[in-house]
Amino acid sequence: MNPLLKAQKIGFLGAGNMAQAMIKGLIEGGIPANHIYATNRSEGKLVKLVEQYKINSLPNNEDLIDICDIIILAVKPQDLLTALEPVGRAFDENKIVISVAAGVRMQMLEKFLNGARIARVMPNTPSVIGRGVIGYLLNEDDDDALESTVEDLFEPLGRVIKVSDEDQFEALMISCSSGTGFVFEMMMYWQDWIEEHGFSIEEARVMTIETFVGASLLAAQARENVEDLQARVTSKKGVTAAGLQSMRELEIERALRISFEKAAMRNKEMAREIK
């Protein structure tokens, strides 16, 4: 981690699940706990965080913005603008603001953040175990210092990928964040089918998870692309080939594409609803 980052004061506006995962990752990555600050609407989570990680809690968001160099907006999208409205003027061009709120576009953030340097970041749920995909978009694409700050901050949570516009941001969110949910959907059907063949729930769970993990790790480690790997497990007119042929006849690709597009439409709709 960049030593300069260790000297910065990092504030979390909102101390829920995402903030907690990040705080853990930052401390493990070498950020001193006494450089981390947090606020939260209700007090309980803050008390626990202070106890567990020895970070600082603050009574209000204005103090957080005042004290911290980097402010991470970690409230739910529907709460974000309400949280920012009373404190927006406390930001200035010396502050770095990182928003993890889905659906609140850069243009909207700029309206509330009084000239601050902004990154929109989208971590997916596996980020809480350090295996996430984290996409980010900057309000000034050529801000190299902000780019490396975001990379350093999120690197403990998984693979960090810069995107160049809102369209790409949306595609990354749907394929990796919603995508996690889509993969779970497939895993449920996998497990159901195994259970129907006399395996216990636990056995079916393990067989399903290990098949997904094994295939993913193999794809990650192999030199070949996924198509070639698939060809290697598929002998002509064999068992796997029969299953795959059926998947193609049933147009699984089309079903997936339509689902991705539906998710994208809902994302646009939700962005319009946040006023």
Ligand SMILES: NC(=O)c1ccc[n+]([C@@H]2O[C@H](COP(=O)([O-])OP(=O)(O)OC[C@H]3O[C@@H](n4cnc5c(N)ncnc54)[C@H](OP(=O)(O)O)[C@@H]3O)[C@@H](O)[C@H]2O)c1
């Ligand atoms: N969890 C994930 O896997 C994930 C993945 C990608 C993106 N995100 C994004 O991360 C953000 C946070 O999600 P989350 O899952 O961490 O939600 P969460 O657990 O509900 O945390 C949000 C926290 O914000 C607090 N809060 C609300 N209004 C506030 C205000 N005005 N000032 C200070 N704190 C306030 C809430 O306090 P209370 O205790 O009173 O509710 C709550 O603890 C969301 O925008 C979400 O889109 C999350």
